[in-house]
Structures are given as C-alpha cells and as structure tokens.
Amino acid sequence: MFAFPTNDGLTLTAIAWPHDEFHRFRSDIEGNYFDTLRMMPSLAERLPAARRAERFTGMADVPNFFRQPFGPGWALVGDAGHHKDPLLARGISDAFCDADLLAAAVDDGLSGQRPMLEALARYEQLRNERAMPDNELNLAMAHLIGWDSPDVLRLRAALRNNPTQASRFFAANMKVIPHEAFFNPDNLQRVIAQAGMRQEQLATMLD
Numbered sequence: 001m002f003a004f005p006t007n008d009g010l011t012l013t014a015i016a017w018p019h020d021e022f023h024r025f026r027s028d029i030e031g032n033y034f035d036t037l038r039m040m041p042s043l044a045e046r047l048p049a050a051r052r053a054e055r056f057t058g059m060a061d062v063p064n065f066f067r068q069p070f071g072p073g074w075a076l077v078g079d080a081g082h083h084k085d086p087l088l089a090r091g092i093s094d095a096f097c098d099a100d101l102l103a104a105a106v107d108d109g110l111s112g113q114r115p116m117l118e119a120l121a122r123y124e125q126l127r128n129e130r131a132m133p134d135n136e137l138n139l140a141m142a143h144l145i146g147w148d149s150p151d152v153l154r155l156r157a158a159l160r161n162n163p164t165q166a167s168r169f170f171a172a173n174m175k176v177i178p179h180e181a182f183f184n185p186d187n188l189q190r191v192i193a194q195a196g197m198r199q200e201q202l203a204t205m206l207d
C-alpha cells in the first residue's frame with residue numbers, strides 16, 4: 001500500500017493484493033479496502049478523521065507482453081508495445097525510452113541512413129534489449145518471490161525509522177539509482193548500525 005499527496009490538498013491511498021484474491025476482495029470492496037489500510041499504523045490513526053473524496057478505482061487486467069512494435073507506416077511505443085505489471089513502476093520511463101529510440105529510428109529511415117523497415121526492426125531489437133532485464137525482474141517481484149524472506153524482513157525492519165535510507169532502498173529496487181548504490185557492504189553496515197542491529201545480520205543481506 002502507499003499514500004501520497006495529490007490535487008486539491010487530497011491524499012491518494014492505494015493498495016494492491018495478489019491477483020488470486022481478486023474475487024474475494026471484490027465481494028466487499030469498501031470493507032476490505034479499509035481493513036487493508038488499517039494494517040498500517042500511521043494510516044490507521046488518521047482514518048477515523050478522514051473523508052473519502054472519490055469513488056473507488058480498481059483494476060486486475062495488467063497483462064505482461066511484448067508486441068512487435070512496427071509495420072509499414074506504423075509504430076508503437078509505451079504500453080501499446082510492451083505492457084507489464086505496475087509493480088516496479090517502469091511504465092512511464094519505458095514509454096519515454098521507447099519514444100527516444102523510435103525517434104532515432106525514424107530519423108535514420110527518413111534521412112536515408114537505412115531503409116525505414118530495417119530502422120524500425122532495429123528499434124524493436126534495442127527496445128527489447130533495454131526492457132527485457134527489467135521485465136524479468138518485474139515479473140519475479142510481481143510474484144512476490146523473496147519478499148518475506150527473513151533477510152528482507154530484517155532489512156525492512158532496519159529501514160522502518162530511517163526515511164532517507166528507505167527512499168534509497170526503493171530507488172535502488174526501482175532502478176532510479178544503481179542497485180549497488182544501496183546494496184553495498186558499507187551502506188548496509190550503516191543501515192544496520194543506524195537501526196542498532198547486530199553486525200552478523202549483515203552478511204546474508206548482500207546475497
């Protein structure tokens with residue numbers, strides 16, 4: 001779940017549940033939504049005084065696919081060509097990266113550096129090479145693989161009262177900063193020390 005400020009002084013709160021739970025969740029959207037929010041103490045405290053400002057919006061249709069993104073006279077960027085589970089929050093960045101690659105390919109075609117269809121085929125190849133590794137990671141994370149291992153839970157506990165490092169943890173997982181900028185021995189040692197945890201707990205967190 002997450003919460004952040006949005007328009008007109010309102011706060012957006014969102015929750016996600018495993019896909020298998022969709023029909024159970026939908027049988028009582030409001031009840032299940034608030035029960036979920038109440039699991040987070042800082043939100044639970046604020047809920048009694050909160051007013052719901054909008055209708056609920058939900059979705060379960062988040063397919064994962066790569067399509068051929070071009071043909072004679074047309075090309076696709078963003079979700080139309082490569083859709084994915086929103087877990088890693090890559091969609092907007094991917095759409096911009098695709099647009100950048102496609103612009104270069106179309107320029108190659110129009111300026112006669114190579115035939116247009118060959119330039120577009122190269123666009124597809126570069127798009128796939130760039131997006132596939134993130135896609136694999138995204139799929140693994142969307143299955144929640146390893147999210148509740150003892151090491152991950154310990155690391156999250158260590159980050160609980162450390163908003164600076166918690167932001168870096170999410171930025172590293174979402175590739176906003178390099179993975180090793182957070183997951184390196186010195187930094188993890190700092191996180192452990194700041195949380196007052198024992199040094200022996202450090203070793204396995206680097207795996």
Ligand SMILES: Cc1cc2nc3c(=O)[nH]c(=O)nc-3n(C[C@H](O)[C@H](O)[C@H](O)COP(=O)(O)OP(=O)(O)OC[C@H]3O[C@@H](n4cnc5c(N)ncnc54)[C@H](O)[C@@H]3O)c2cc1C
Pocket residue numbers: 059062077078079080086089090091092093095
């Ligand atoms: C719950 C959720 C959370 C997400 N969170 C994040 C996040 O935190 N960060 C992130 O980067 N991404 C996030 N995403 C993904 C992100 O929203 C999309 O990947 C991104 O919006 C894709 O941009 P796009 O331009 O390819 O497609 P879209 O944003 O879908 O734009 C396509 C546009 O084309 C219009 N359109 C469709 N058909 C036609 C037509 N025939 N004629 C004219 N117009 C048409 C549509 O109305 C739409 O406005 C999230 C997605 C979901 C579902």
